Amino acid sequence: MAEEKSAPDWYHEWKHEAFHQLMDKQDRLEADYGLNTWPRYDYDVDAGRLTFSQDGVVKVMADIQVVGTIGSKDWLWAWANDHWPDHVVADMEEVVSFGETHGILELISGYVTDTDLNQLGWKLTAVAVRILNAVGAYRPPSETGALFLLIKSIRLVN
Template sequence: MFSKDGAINVITEIQIAGSTNVKAQNWLWAWANSNLPDSLLRDAKLVRFFGEKNGIDELAQAYVIDGDQLEVLGWELAAVTVRICDAVGAYRSPRGEGGALYYVFKTINWAS
């Protein structure tokens, strides 16, 4: 949900693609993160299956390392998730100590 001044304006259905970690300089796919609820990992699991089926290691391995362009890597892998899973967009939420959590939007609707 997105809100302004306490009023909800937009309602979305989300899935979590993955997260970046500045200290580790990597991306962690959501399906490999045991701290996340399984109900939000469906799309990340589909990306993993796609990677395994097509021999794309970056999609099938838990971690992707890219110390130089970590934010770019996060957006690229979130965009891959959007494309493979037929989502409508992505969002980056900053996390403490650097890094971010990347979501994909399955639906976006105005609140009534």
């Protein structure tokens, strides 16, 4: 019996390109919005919003979708996690559809494992950013696990 492939031959290079595209987008976000310079960030999953502020004043606002999380052993796609409200993971259905169309197992499996989960999280987020033509991503700082957010749009406030 032939072993089932987990992705088409072109996918590895396509994913690598998506990661580099995301790095370029992240550089532009930093240059235009200074995401790493604001003393405070907050996200409101119910509102689908990420804000950056200083002295209690919001300076940057972004519309987000939850891409996924990493724990101690694996990546969990947001669409496979009942914790997230449907409206903040809705766009991830397009990622699943892309995975189904092209036979990419890591895009249609709720859980994905790897030896470097942080790198896996960024790579899968880069794939989602590419498929959804998003402006970038954000990973809030955390001592335990990690949340990966897709930035759909972003703007300066005040």
